Amino acid sequence: MASIQTTRKIASFGLAVVMSAASVAAMADVMVGGAPMLASKDIIDNAVNSKDHTTLVAAVKAAGLVDTLKGPGPFTVFAPTNAAFAALPAGTVDTLLKPESKPALTKVLTYHVVAGKWDAAAIAKMIKDGNGMASIKTVSGGTLVAKSNAGKVMLTDEMGGTATVTIADVYQSNGVIHVIDKVLLPK
Template sequence: MISIKTPKFASITAAIVLAAASTAAMAQVMVGGAPMLASKDIIDNAVNSKDHTTLVAAVKAAGLVETLKSPGPFTVFAPTNAAFAALPAGTVDTLLKPENKKMLTTILTYHVVAGKFDAAAISKMIMDGKGMATIKTVSGGTLTAKASGSTVMLTDEKGGTANVTIADVYQSNGVIHVIDKVLLPK
């Protein structure tokens, strides 16, 4: 669920954003050196990205593969390997241990939103929210989305920020937005 404030911005700006997003959606997106096919689901595409091997390993360790292969739709903010590597030393190894599955699951589902929200939808929510949109994640936490120039920036509940580096990677069961940091719930 996504909550926003009362719309106040001009609809012409939203129309321009929607048109640009529709044009971008027609082009095949490459992520991690692999084509992302809209006919494949989130997992089937993610396993082909060399930039998301840590995320895929974490999704497997958390037991979320079947969930992210289901019809959804889902919006996934997908941290890169570099984003995971930027965490304090040993964090990823610790999270991947079976005894930490609950914590890993909470962190991963904090990057997932129920529903399909492409860049145009998120941009509209930010405009409608007077520069800010609050996004409810599957884990029950919230992310705050803001625009910084042409980039969407997400802020987690601990004040950490991530930038969307590749938007609108369409999947058969949703959309992925590649981000440059791991977002952390409270």
Template sequence: MASRTTTRTLASFSLALIMSAVSVAAMADVMVGGAPMLASKDIIDNAVNSKDHTTLVAAVKAAGLVETLKGPGPFTVFAPTNAAFSALPAGTVETLLKPDNKGTLTTILTYHVVAGKWDAAAISKMIMDGKGMATIKTVSGGTLTAKASGSKVMVTDEKGGTATVTIADVYQSNGVIHVIDKVLLPK
């Protein structure tokens, strides 16, 4: 039993070191979608410059969430890329962007937003404190589950879909963005 505890402790310590190193390195401006993400700008002002997030920006505009995400926050946003939206069943994005579906779109988008500024180090600590997983409450009222997989953080939605954080700690004036490779879906 002692070796299992030692192994878990070493694994937790290793994860903490990795996430701390990622967090310190990421304090500088990060490139996302071919554009620098400036820590002095808010979530929206940075996102509109990312070529990898044009679908997300269009969805945020269609849902009427621009002013909210330009607000003081702080917010943590798990930001799906265009490729993540493209992986949804054909016609899904187009259907969600229709005015009649604004409520559903808003729920899905706010499911990607967490109140507070949760950088990689904070999420890593939550995972360690949760003995390998952390439950995160979203602005929409749903939950996400974060786990470590090697040096990566995986985020699982309420339907069992899992996204990988591909770029962590994109600091904003009103929070932090973690780029993910899948769209998360609430129940």
């Protein structure tokens, strides 16, 4: 007959296994652009499946950043949707996708990437520790300012534009993606 202590240990272990499995399932169940985003895949392998990010994927390819974002990272990517790109002034995306615009395109795209894996909890902590605001250095060398508004993370770019994180914590094998509703612009 098992002791109460042994029974509690078994129950605790079982609960830990169930919670771990639930955490893994939750990470794998995030849907973006009608496709499951699997934590076992890298940023590019997931992004190409999102119908909401075809413009971003085309831009990443045009800038030659595919291999970088398939690399080990970790990276945090603030990923603008197709609608975010469509909201830019007419002709902006077409101009950025031209070969001669590769340096400008690369600067805009790397402005959406942060070194390290910064999930929503880590960003919220940075905001709290910064008394309601956090400065985030991007791979391009620019800065984003993060704030919280009604439970949502808001990012302000160097041009004064603001994007909202609409889907947070899309875990990848080499980082995390946060879907945003606007394209962030560096100086």
